[in-house]
Amino acid sequence: MxxxxxxxxxxxxxxxxxxxxxxxxxxxxxxxxxxxxxxxxxxxxxxxxxxxxxxxxxxxxxxxxxxxxxxxxxxxxxxxxxxxxxxxxxxxxxxxxxxxxxxxxxxxxxxxxxxxxxxxxxxxxxxxxxxxxxxxxxxxxxxxxxxxxxxxxxxxxxxxxxxxxxxKTGEEEGGSIGVSMGLDYDEFRTDFEYGGSLTDTIHYHVGGFFRDGEGVRDTGYNGENGGQLKANITKEFEDGYLRLYAKHLDDRVATYLPSPVLVEGGDSYGAVPGYDASSQTLQSQQTNNFTTFDQFGNPVRRSLADGIESKVSAFGFEFEKSLNDQLTVRNKFRQSDISGGFIAPFTDGFAGGTASIADKGAELCASASVAGVGLDCSGGVTALIDGQPADGDQLAYTNLLFDTKIHDLGLFVNDLSFSWENTSGLAISGGLYYSKQAIKTSWNSWQTRMQTLDGSNSRNITYLANGAGIDENGNAVDVVLADNGALTQSFLAWNWDLEYTTFAPYINVGFDVGERMRFDVSARHDEVEARGQRLDGCCGGNTPIDLNGDGSVGQFAVDGGVITRLDSDALLENPGATSAGFIAGGVRVLNSSNAATTNVNYDADNTSYSVGGTFLLTDASSVFARYSDGGRAIADRLTQVGGSLRPDGSLTSTTDGFDNVQQLEIGYKHVGENWSAFATFFNTITEETQAELTSGLTFVREYEANGIELEGDFNFSDSFVVRGNITWTDAEITDDATNAAVVGNTPRRQADFIYTLIPEYRNARLATGLVLQGSTDYYVQDNNDLKQEAYVLVNAFFNYDVTQDLTAYVNVNNLTDEFVITESEEGSAAVGSFIRARPLNGRSANIGITYRF
Missing domain, CATH: 2.170.130.10 (TonB-dependent receptor, plug domain)
Structure with missing residues (x-):
């Protein structure tokens, strides 16, 4: 036995x-x-x-x-x-x-x-x-x-x-190289990997990829460019090993934020006129380059093509050594330098739907003023695109640019552990974990622009008032939106400069009870030291502020929330004279001397524990049960939850700095001759302290979920197999400190069932099949009104061995081109209106070839 x-x-x-x-x-x-x-x-x-x-x-x-x-x-x-x-x-x-x-x-x-x-x-x-x-x-x-x-x-x-x-670590000699490209989208990619042995006790592996192209959705420029290189080398000892490894990632990809989506009714959605959010973007070559300001008011040239810019240089090692027949020591270490950026258009201004270019212009002109004097719009408004009169009936949208520089998200981490086991089945393991996480990020001014709602070539709009306004010097002004479409150059600027140090001892004790039963109990104590500050250029109110200290606000401050004049070239040539901010109608201050400071200076701790056991029913099946209570430090988003930090940065009584998750699990496992099955019942209770940047909302809540998770496979023959998983979840919001109306509701985007089903046929040279990934319907917001209907995404793959070493393949993602939204800024909407949502990618096909050697 x-x-x-x-x-x-x-x-x-x-x-x-x-x-x-x-x-x-x-x-x-x-x-x-x-x-x-x-x-x-x-x-x-x-x-x-x-x-x-x-x-x-x-x-x-x-x-x-x-x-x-x-x-x-x-x-x-x-x-x-x-x-x-x-x-x-x-x-x-x-x-x-x-x-x-x-x-x-x-x-x-x-x-x-x-x-x-x-x-x-x-x-x-x-x-x-x-x-x-x-x-x-x-x-x-x-x-x-x-x-x-x-x-x-x-x-x-x-x-x-x-x-x-x-x-991979190269225990087996060999490698592969291949190229792939989009059949219906612009991307070329090459991959390679190789591993082998230098001696009987030294093996290695190296590999990576490079890609270039527009990406799965149309951006109008090279939206994806870069690659990755990884390598490791391992020295095997009689009683352990030492492995060194390194990774360098320098990659840029387009990212897609909520954008206009049509509410079709029946819990389904689709493309708006002129724009399909599942295959197009509001990024374009025409709106790619612009001038903005950093968190200190300095003018900065930026490009939407940077998208998510990911730069990672990491190195580390793993070490394992058996000190005797019972005791083994291990250590894992890694130092990662992480930086980059995040820039993409975010759609705003959908109160009741998107208006035409003409309607937007009239609305803006009616609310604009210069030095407190309203603009005369009696003569109408002229909209210009590229200096030419625009079609007033074309749809327009307000673009709030998310423009963030990631200066440092570097992570230093080390995990030292040991394990001891005797012949009677008693096993003790534990260790000491240490990490230091930097969060140094700046959000450049939240620049607001007016653009055409066009998925193939969105362009900036400039509006002219056909009457006259008067600036602070008594001069006539006729530009309502300046800088080729800028509604305001300065709406928000934040700067995070934080560091979180974690020290965590942990231990696990496991023991056998007879020959078929095993129990274990484990605990971990996390101590977190949080230090730093967040500069918040919010909120200047309606009073112009002298940002550069020259004794004059200058021509760039206004009272109505609309910039009337801005020359980007002049800004770059003489940045000191710009004041670098426009304070009006809640526009944020872009200067550290005026910014509010949220201090972070606290220590927090949490003890997690887990108790579980397994009973072996047969040599091929078992049952298990486990109860766990684990914590998660809240980190940078705690600075956005009002009332959680005192002025000196210490924690208030409203939070202990951690959110906890309690889980009960009961499961069954079986591996048979031609089938396997794994089933788990779970009950989960979750604390949530969270802040949402786009809406400004904060969440102090508790959730509960019950569910069953199933996973398995069945071999019908030597060549046909079906495998997959399905999870049923019944979840609800059980408590909310700020919004009692949502208590009892289903959490946003939580479906009753999610599943993956993979039927596959294989013979000596061919492997083909489908990957069916589906979900039942779910609410897109916590108010439980607007829903996404049930869907099934069909992915298909076809792999053919041309020779023993050469394989050609084609795969298709979202074969039936389903339009599915995962999230929405709006929780309610009328049929025929627009919401701001993020859909999954539409259909895309890829072809490639791989050579193994």
Whole structure:
């Protein structure tokens, strides 16, 4: 009869990959499956899938092409229980799991790791979503995920779970090189990877990619450009190993923020006249370059083509050594330098729908004034595009540019651990975790522009009043919008300069009860030291302010919220004379001497724990149960939650600096001769302290979710297999400190069912199939009014071995071209009106060829 053992060699858990093999091969490897070891979110040394009292899944690196991914987040959608909203493009995705809320963006409760260490300590940093700083390529051996369970005690700030991207290390000699390109979109990409041995005890792996092109959606310029290089080298010892690794990412991708979408009725949505948000963008070559101001009032030239700019240089090492037959010590270290930027148009001004160019001009002229004197619009308004009269019937929209520079999101992290096990089944493991996360980000002035609503070539609009206004010098002024479309040059500017240091000791004790039962209990104590400040250029009120201290406000300050004159070239030639801000009608101040300062100077701590056990029913099946309580430090978004920090930066009584997640899980696992099944019931209670930049709302809430997560595969024959997963979730908002009306409602974007189904046919040379990823309907906001209807996304793949070493493939993402929104700024809307929403990508097809050697 099989006994438990946690000290095993690090095998590869290919649950999905094995399901893709012929049934005969699966049967031959059945015992191997039972012995395979998972390494994510479990005690040091790993545990087999049947032994572990957690829910864990894995996707093999060779399968990545089959999922037809256009971003890393689209790969994560295939993982059970994971809700991955990939509507932001190559980055800026929203991720959560098992009914845990997505009150705003990013991945707050589920951490993303590379090779066992976090990419960022906090997954919801403003404009710094974790997936901005990683890329999926052929260097990945597999992607593991653990949902709930001991993730809360074996990693900081991950009470919902962990997604771990594990790299190839070159144990097997060989590699591959390939090229791919879009069939119906502009992108060319080349990938390569190679691994092998230098000696009997030294092996290595190197790989990466480079791409160039417009991207999946039309931008009018090179929206995607850059690549990644990764390398590692491992020295094996008789009793351990030392591995050194490095990564350099320098990549730029377009990102898509909420933009105009038509409400068609029946919980369905579509393209507005002249603009399809699922395949087009409001970025364009004509609006690409502009002048703005940084957080200190200095003029800056910017380009929309920068999009999400991701620069990462990281190096680290892993070390493992057995000190004797029972005791093993391990250490993982990584230093990452992370910087870049985030720039994209955000649509504003949809009170009742988008107006025509003529209507927008009349509205602006009627509200504009210069030095308190209203403009005379009796003679009408002239709209100009490129200096020529515009078609007044064409639709126009107000563009609020999100323009952020990421100066430093660098992460220093070290995890020192040990494991000890005796022959009677008692195993003790633990360690000390240390990290230092920088958050140094500036939001340049929130420049507001008026543009045409045109998906192929959006252009700036300039309005002229046919009457006259008078400036502060008594001169006539006839320009309502200046700088070729600028409504105002200075609406908001923030600067975050923060640092979070985490120190966390942790321990796990596991023991056998007889030959078929194992229990474990683990705990982690996180201590967080938060230091820094946020400069907030908000809110200047209606009084002009002398920003540069020259004794005069100058010609660039107004009272009506509309800039009347601005010469960008003059600004750059003589920036000191500009005052660099326009203070009126709530326009923000862009100078540190006038800015409000939010200090951050506190220490916070939290103890997480997890208790679980597994009973082996047979050699091929088991049941488990687990209860966990894990914490997540709130980090930079706490500075936006009013009343949470005192003037000196210490915490008030309204928060302890952490949000907690409590989870109960009961599960069943089985691996048979031609089928496998994994089922988990979960109950999750989540605290949420959060702030949303676009709406200015804050959330101090509690949520509860119950659900069932199913994962499995069935081999119908040697060549046909079906695999997949489905998760049912019943979630509700159970408490809200500021808005009692939403209590009892379903959280935004939470569907009752989400699922992935993959039927696949394989023979000696061909592999083809479908990836069906679907969802039942869900509310797009917490008021539970506006819904997205149920949908199924169909991805198709076709791989053919031209020779033993050469494979050609075609994959199609969203084959049926479904129009699906993941989020909306509006929670209610009339049929026929426009909302601001982010849809998933429309249909896109990719072709490629791979040579293995």
């Amino acid at each position: 099989k006994k438990y053992s946690t000290a095993r060699s690090l095998c590869v858990p290919f649950t999905f990959a094995l399901a893709a093999l012929p049934a005969a091969v699966v049967q031959a490897q059945e015992q191997t499956v039972l012995e395979e070891v998972i390494v994510t979110g479990v005690p040091a040394g790993g545990a087999t899938k049947l032994e572990a009292s957690v829910s864990v899944s894995s996707v093999g690196g060779d399968e990545l092409i089959d999922f037809a991914p256009r971003s890393a987040a689209e790969l994560f959608r295939a993982l059970p229980g994971v809700r991955a909203e990939s509507s932001g493009g190559g980055g800026n995705a929203n991720l959560t799991v098992r009914g845990i809320p997505l009150a705003t963006g990013g991945s707050k409760y589920m951490q993303i790791h590379e090779d066992g260490l976090p990419v960022l300590e906090y997954g919801d940093i403003n404009f710094g979503n974790t997936d901005n700083w990683l890329r999926a390529d052929w260097t990945i051996a597999r992607i593991e995920s653990i949902r709930g369970g001991s993730a809360s005690t074996f990693a900081s700030n991950s009470p919902g779970g962990i997604i771990n991207m594990i790299s």
